[in-house]
Amino acid sequence: MPWVHYGFTTKFVPWLKQNAKGYDVVIVNGIWNFTALAARLSLTSSKVPYFVFTHGMLDPWFRRAYPVKTLLKQISWWCSEGPLLANAQGVLFTCEEERVLARNAFWPYNVKEFVVGYGTSDVKGNAEAQIAEFRERIPALTNKRFFLFLSRIHPKKGCDLLIQAFAKIAPLIPDIDLVMAGPDQSGWAPQLKKQAAALGIADRIHWPGMLEGNRKWGAFHGCEAFVLPSHQENFGIVVAEALACGKPVLITDKVNIWREIQQEGAGLVANDDLPGITSLLEAFIRLSDAERNKIQVSARDAFLKHFDIEQNVTRLLDVLRQTSAPEMAPRPPEN
Incomplete structure (x- = not known):
């Protein structure tokens, strides 16, 4: 009570x-x-x-x-x-x-x-310096491109489905890895790492833990797209942070700001199940460079219109x- x-x-x-x-x-x-x-x-x-x-x-x-x-x-x-x-x-x-x-x-x-x-407040700092600081945190990532998950490692966030979805498309994108960043408050990460190993993609997924400050912003600036496959998310401040950096966001329709994302063309939206999350990744990798650039511009515009505090x-x-x-x-x- x-x-x-x-x-x-x-x-x-x-x-x-x-x-x-x-x-x-x-x-x-x-x-x-x-x-x-x-x-x-x-x-x-x-x-x-x-x-x-x-x-x-x-x-x-x-x-x-x-x-x-x-x-x-x-x-x-x-x-x-x-x-x-x-x-x-x-x-x-x-x-x-x-x-x-x-x-x-x-x-x-x-x-x-x-x-x-x-x-949230608009992003500040030197993007290139922030990216360099982030990559220093994950030497195994080298200079590879990557999708970014940045949130709590928790069942509500759909981390297991994201790993399964990434395993399905990983052979199609050998030059793109997955970064799973965030605190493991529920002790779920060891099980997820075993899942990745069983799927044969353990070396394609990186677990830097919680990222703060320049490293966090470097992760946003450096990623190809931000992915949040949550089963429930009232707002998703990390989505707003990704938009502030002009990054496409791939989210489920259980992230409550999905309407604004879809309306502004700032990313892709799908169901919070394995077919839905897989479709997000598949649809993104099929985009042309021009289409990705358009979404990046729309992402930044969506932040300024809807999510600038x-x-x-x-x-x-x-x-x-x-x-x-x-x-x-x-x-x-x-x-």
Whole structure:
């Protein structure tokens, strides 16, 4: 329960009741925690406008993956999250797919919906230097081209399917390897490496672990395409980072920003199964140089249009001003 596992404190509710009125608007960042319960107890009966940012926590994938926990969450929904969202000035979503999926999560569902976007800061630094630093981390990669997976090594991410799909096309692309970068928090990597060995592609897959800073950006800049075969992904900040570097993204339709990727022509989208992920790789390697260059341009444009955090902050402020706090509107310039 929230007060056991999610930071219960006796001081927060009194503090919020006393201090919320000193703010133009309040944003509740996330649900299924004591902060959300405290907001329910403090804000729903106040005159202070508030919004709730769910950050993918209403995705029905969790209902299928954790049915027992979902029953407990339904009870919590009736008592806490449901009234919190129903009385909010608005519920904020990072993309259209998140908004659509949230409607099937819990009952009853009665909210005012706003898609305000999400994203990351634009990439900085010298790309060539970053690529060199990344390649120093993986000497066995030498100067070979590569597909990049960069995320947690976790069953939800579809890593096993990506390895199987790569094994199917590896004979067709002897000059392209696969880099599987990310922390192995679930201890799954040894099993995946055995899988790669059994498929005869162990020497074509590289496991640098978690990449940060210049090495991470070097991986993005240096890859042929970024691949994220997730079974569930509310947003996928790594997808936005790849787009910032002008790289095509090959993702499943369970990565919630797939609509924007498809709409802008910034990559390829398929189902989160072996035929789907294999089709992503096969379709990409069949592209002509001109087609790949076009996708790279579209990828960069998609980042600037949808996922540049500075643009999305502006969208968020516009929603706050227009729906609840006109006094937040920018002051006219002084003479």
